Amino acid sequence: MSAVVMDGKALAAEIKQALRKRCAALSRPPRLAVVLVGDDPASAVYVRNKEQDCAQCGISCADHRLPSGTSQAELLALIDTLNRDEAVDGILVQMPLPAHLDAGQVLRAIAPAKDVDAFHPENVGLLHLGQPRYLPCTPAGILALLKKYGIDPAGKHCVVVGRSNIVGKPLALLLLQADATVTVCHSKTPDLADQCRRADILVSAAGQVGLITADMVRPHAVVIDVAMNRGADGRLCGDVDFGAVAQRADYITPVPGGVGPMTRAMLMENTYQAALGRESR
Ligand code: GUN
Numbered sequence: 001m002s003a004v005v006m007d008g009k010a011l012a013a014e015i016k017q018a019l020r021k022r023c024a025a026l027s028r029p030p031r032l033a034v035v036l037v038g039d040d041p042a043s044a045v046y047v048r049n050k051e052q053d054c055a056q057c058g059i060s061c062a063d064h065r066l067p068s069g070t071s072q073a074e075l076l077a078l079i080d081t082l083n084r085d086e087a088v089d090g091i092l093v094q095m096p097l098p099a100h101l102d103a104g105q106v107l108r109a110i111a112p113a114k115d116v117d118a119f120h121p122e123n124v125g126l127l128h129l130g131q132p133r134y135l136p137c138t139p140a141g142i143l144a145l146l147k148k149y150g151i152d153p154a155g156k157h158c159v160v161v162g163r164s165n166i167v168g169k170p171l172a173l174l175l176l177q178a179d180a181t182v183t184v185c186h187s188k189t190p191d192l193a194d195q196c197r198r199a200d201i202l203v204s205a206a207g208q209v210g211l212i213t214a215d216m217v218r219p220h221a222v223v224i225d226v227a228m229n230r231g232a233d234g235r236l237c238g239d240v241d242f243g244a245v246a247q248r249a250d251y252i253t254p255v256p257g258g259v260g261p262m263t264r265a266m267l268m269e270n271t272y273q274a275a276l277g278r279e280s281r
Helices: 008-024 041-057 072-084 103-109 121-128 137-148 168-177 192-196 259-279
Strands: 031-037 060-066 090-093 157-161 181-185 201-204 222-225
Touching: 008 041, 008 137, 008 259, 031 041, 031 072, 031 259, 041 060, 041 259, 060 072, 072 090, 072 103, 090 259, 121 168, 137 168, 137 222, 137 259, 157 168, 157 192, 168 181, 181 192
Parallel strands: 031 060, 031 090, 157 181, 157 201, 201 222
Antiparallel strands: none
């Protein structure tokens, strides 16, 4: 038997089409400012994809590309300008930043109401309290994908591999708030395979090619692959041994075409929400 492949690309396209109508109903198009520092090729691809998503949704996208030698003060000055700019609804600073920059200070400088990534400590705190201003994009995309396929986390055992601030930690919280029982695993977890085998819903966000093999997956599990790795052949792949795991799981996400497009669709949703919030002020 082979698992249902969860089509994030198709669902993201549906979400963006619906958003296009909602954006058109606002008094002006929402505006997202994207800040990219340096010339990391992967970041440049992410930013280009976000620009395409904005175009598809009728969101205006302002690109701010800064050289890799940009100072902390220069970057903070740009964020201050964007915070004050009445025409800007959302601000995204593409991570990772060059090593000489203090990412934490940069994220804290973004006005929480414009923080469509939901990375600002105030927004992280609101999420922890169960009163989110914006949902973090990747976790929200995963929950939307589960919902689309009729998978309710309530009462399920979810195992999340990875404890990053962007994915693992906020996803664990959202799943908990959706009444799942959640285990978070990481590089120091003894016997990862044993933990993974307990999962009704297994999410891997470790960034390690081939980490999740079929023997680590309980029959009939739902397997979500968040990672974006380059395989030995140079092709994009996740953490999960897709071919073998698909023979064991009931549902599985592909890489690419699974979580990635859903993350970007949720960014568009947050940008719309930011514009809506400012319009109704
Ligand atoms: N780099 C990798 N993922 C993300 C993301 O979701 N937001 C930002 N700003 N940078 C990233």
